Amino acid sequence: MSDFFNDVYEVVKLIPKGRVTSYGAIGVYLGAKRSARMVGFALNSLNHNAEGQVPAHRVVNRLGQLSGAPAFSNPSMAERLMAEGIVVEDGQIVDFAKYFWNPMDELSL
């Protein structure tokens, strides 16, 4: 249970509703700031495993783009985010920094 993947899952599960975080932020929190790709890959694996268990739709790239949107359907990733009060426009979050939730700011302090 100490795999990079599981670690990512835990952090994502801790994301408050109405907030979003980036792959890089999670990677940095895990101590591997260059492993952002792995974070996304972990979520990708998560999707075919248990998408309902982890709010992966709250994880976007550092640009606020719904990079993983194609992995979500019924409803779209944007729909889910907007349902939480997040404004999404053209597959990108408006005022991304405003909704950004930094794990090391809330968890590590």
Added chain:
DNA sequence: ACATTGACGGAAA
């Protein structure tokens, strides 16, 4: 067993 890819991000040119 080896090479390539992958929901990214930052550094270098």
Added chain:
DNA sequence: ATTTCCGCCAATG
């Protein structure tokens, strides 16, 4: 300023 390349670790082909 923009564009390109490299790095990270694991999984899949």
